[in-house]
Amino acid sequence: MATDPSEYEKAMPIVATHLAKMERAVDRTRASHAGRPFKVVHQALAEALQDEGAQRVVPQVVEELARQISDAATGP
Template sequence: MPIVAAHVAKVERAVDRTRATHAGQPFAEVHQALAEALRDEGAQRVVPQVVEELARQISGAATGP
């Protein structure tokens, strides 16, 4: 399970980073930024539908307080 936990941590870092920089932006921009962040983290092996849903959630997120 340590391998799975390490992969999940990488995905979480990529999502957190993308959310911090791209929340509320258009889906295409968020999707590209998330894909790049996942690659940077070495976590590019994520089911495409999961990446799309995460990007959709980040894109729809409100920015700021």
């Protein structure tokens, strides 16, 4: 089924706004929780996403982001 190009144009600002909220939540969590245990990072990320109003994220994406933040080196 073909999609009307105008639907794409309408959706893109909504998608961009949601991605910006996700990015802020991930950046904030990375800055405060890099290298910490996965469960702690996962909880902090879930709270940050909630705070940003971006809680509608596929659970596997949240888990992967939390894993990457948890596995991150904490500095020099």
